[in-house]
Amino acid sequence: MVEGLGKIFHSISCKSEAEGRSVAGTLHFNAAPDAQTLYNAMKGLGTDEQAIIDVLTKRSNVQRQEIAKSFKAQFGKDLIESLKSELSGNFERLIVALMYPPFKYDAKELYDAMKGVGTRESVIIEILASRTKAQIKEIIKAYKEAYGSDLEQDIKSETSGYLEQILVCLLQGERDNATLYVDTALALQDAEALYAAGEKIRGTDEIQFITILCKRSATHLMKVFEEYQKLAGKSIEDSIKSETRGSLEDAMLAIVKCTRNIRCYFAERLYNALKGAGTDDGTLIRVLVSRSEVDLNLIKPEFQRIAGKPLSTMISEDTSGDYKTALMNLCGSD
Template sequence: MTWYDRWNIEQEGVTVKGSSHFNPDPDAETLYKAMKGIGTNEQAIIDVLTKRSNVQRQQIAKSFKAQFGKDLTETLKSELSGKFERLIVALMYPPYKYEAKELHDAMKGLGTKEGVIIEILASRTKNQLREIMKAYEEDYGSNLEEDIQADTSGYLERILVCLLQGSRDDISGFVDPGLALQDAQDLYAAGEKIQGTDEMKFITILCTRSATHLMRVFEEYEKIANKSIEDSIKSETHGSLEEAMLTVVKCTRNLHSYFAERLHYAMKGAGTRDGTLIRNIVSRSEIDLNLIKGQFQKMYGKTLSSMIMGVAGEYVETKGAQRAALVPESGFAFEL
């Protein structure tokens, strides 16, 4: 695949492309007027912020500060509330700082949201992980790897640290058939063939081999074990370690299917997992959300838009303008 082919695929996946005739000054003024005085014009906020790229939003924030002497994000926080506030504020973070914030929030206070850490670390490229680590240290004054080590333990800690190293080749499509076969045999010997499990062998292979190579390993493994790598992981591990290993496999097989599954998980059953829904919509909107939408429809027989419409009343507390932030008719830049 040439760089041009890859660029075309990336553009096909992008749902937020920003305004082609962009000027941050009138946008900043519109937002100021929307929040001035009694009440807030939520629709005006939606019309500006959801139709601008993240880079453009940062420019609007600078203009807002220059014109009115106020921090835009803090002003939005003071004027909005609930889940709508959470969504709009998420839009205002630069991408890597937003993901750093999600990781920090997952570890602060009592308990650790291990699913959030697994989702982010297993699904990002080595370059994205480097930028997230840099943003984390800049914003929180601590090392992400050290914080993960302090908050997790055992084999879960090891797989998360291994993923954070960004050792996987996510560019080359080269596969060594001999090494792929050896890896498959090693995985079989580390699990199904013995009593107990050599977890480190699984972690090493899953976290250091390229996606293209692992796909060949999974094929060879199924021939040897007469079962999928997923079934073996389920029978050999449990809890958060199982979730982490399965996430690596899912992201290897089809990254867009993985995110479609995460979005479905966020909305199924009673209640909505707001953090997961917001994080995945916001973080993928300028990368591959269109492709995730396609996979979502294939997997669940309904559009992502229709499922979000189904939970929108609860999600935005039935307020008209806020509800519009999640549906296509509003012209929402995520174009669900």
């Protein structure tokens, strides 16, 4: 019976995974002709951008890695370097992003967020709050391999105070694995501890918030949030907003949002990247690239609910040229 249930859950999760992908790759895949197409698109004067878009936005990440290997074997050149030398601007940024394996791409985004003057805390928060503990382990490894540097040390040197503590806590990957069973007594105890640490006192015991948010599983936290609402008469989000400020508030809210509904969290990130004057291209590219083979199709209905219009419409209104064409391919129809 248990084994049968396991099979049912597995098939349900596989189905929702397949439904979630906006990019699934091609069935009759052959890396060699794809590599040849890319080589032809870049050789000589001028570049055939459309050919590059047609190949790279319609292959899965695993297939893109095979194309890069074949490109190197056939032409003795590194595909990423070749693309960088032929393309420019946001179009280059997007196409190059597609060429990185997921964990290496997350590591690169974290590195880029910390190098140079100033730190883009929102990028670090987004990645660390939304990845599983297994994924975080792989990102730490990929970061070390790519940059010869320790991700935790780099985050410590770029951040301080409670923000540093919450990010380092997330990096430890100590969040419990989600299980169907929730210890109601412990959830109530956690809710009481959060209430005592925030609403009940003048000032806030941030460490208590950080510990519970970073170490408990999503299913457990959902119960904690429910109990908290009963105790405080307001949501955990409202309490965080009234008790904290700045990047610490952003980090705590990101954890809560990813716990409640990760698709809604990414829909909000995309909406904030596209609304108003100017576009946050970094966030737009990162979310589309990192979620296109995970759950982008399930993020789109959440986006429409928040924005009142489809994601593809807003991308179309905000971008242009080859960059727009490539983004629209990744997004797929709404």
